[in-house]
Amino acid sequence: MKLKALIFDLDGTLAETERDGHRVAFNRAFDEAGIGWHWDGVLYGQLLTVTGGKERIRYYLEQYQQDFCPPEALDEFIAKLHQAKTQHYIxxxxxxxxxxxxGILRLFHTAREQGLRLAIATTTTPENVTALxxxxxxxxALDWFDCIAAGDVVKAKKPAPDIYSYCLEQLQLEASECLAFEDSANGVRAAVEAGVKVVVTVNDYTRDEDFTGAALILNHLGEPDQPCQILNGKLNGFAYVTVEFLRRLSGETEQ
Structure with missing residues (x-):
């Protein structure tokens, strides 16, 4: 089986968007709504265990704001608040x-040059994908991706495997023909359950999470002048992640 596609998570994987991007946008939306909430860096790190912005707001209400009375139906309030947050983020x-x-942009270019397809599988909104x-x-760059699976395109978000299953269906590929790139335990669980081998690049929020099932754990993908650090697994002599290495990792050269 040949490696045919690379599937990327977005936030935290492609870019460090959480702490100074999404978190700030959430707080601006809260200020705009006049509800007096504030998510600091520590709290936001805890909330990131919940995937999906609307789901994160709902969890925060359930855990930290049980006495809060929304000005309208709860689902509508959360949807409007999240929509405002998305606009602030953009x-x-x-x-x-x-x-x-x-390593992200370099890998995008070399993968496309060598005939690999690109896809995105994320819990964030399509608008956020476009913006980033x-x-x-x-x-x-939007035209580089054969599939952008984002937001509410599936009902169950990571760690459920649904977004990866949807992506594989859109690509019309088998899980063994793809590799995934994630930064969180929830993302790893989603990819692994869908049967997709996954490479993890940790960040400050996810560094200590449980990445059981990941094929490789790194600090980032690396560059020729910026080698990556191996946290678990093997690069087999490579100093940074290349398409050649990924083909070997997928098992393609073993056929």
Whole structure:
């Protein structure tokens, strides 16, 4: 079986968007709504165990704001609050952007040059995907991906495998023909349950999570002048992640 596609998570995997991007946008939406909530860095790290922005707001209400009375039906209130947060996030990206993590853009280019397909499987909204790719690379980058599976396209979000199953269906590929890239335990569980081998690049929020099932755990994908650090697994002599290495990791050269 040949490696045919690379599937990427978005937030935390492609770029460090959480602490100074999504968290700030949530707080601006809370201020705009006049509800007096504030998510600091520590609290936000705890809330990140819940995937999906709307789901995160609901969890916060259940755990920290049991006495809060929304001004309208709860589902509608959460949806509007999350929509406002998305707009604030997009504006943040337009104003200051968030750089891609080491190795991401290089891998995009070399993968495409060598005939691998690209896809995204994320719990964030399609608008956030567009905003990050457009501001960090350019709007043309949206055409690089054969599938962008995002937001509420599936009912159950990570750690459920649904988003990966959907992505595989859209690509019309078997799980063994793909590799996934994630930064969190929930993402790893989703990919592994869907049968997709996964590479983890940790960040400050996820560094100590349980990545059982991951094929490789790194600090980032690395660059020729910026070798990556192996946290678990083997790079087999490579100093950074290349397409050649990924083909070997997938088992392609063993056929």
């Amino acid at each position: 504006e943040l990206l337009k104003k200051r952007g968030v750089p891609l993590r080491p 790719l457009s501001t960090s690379i350019g709007r043309h």
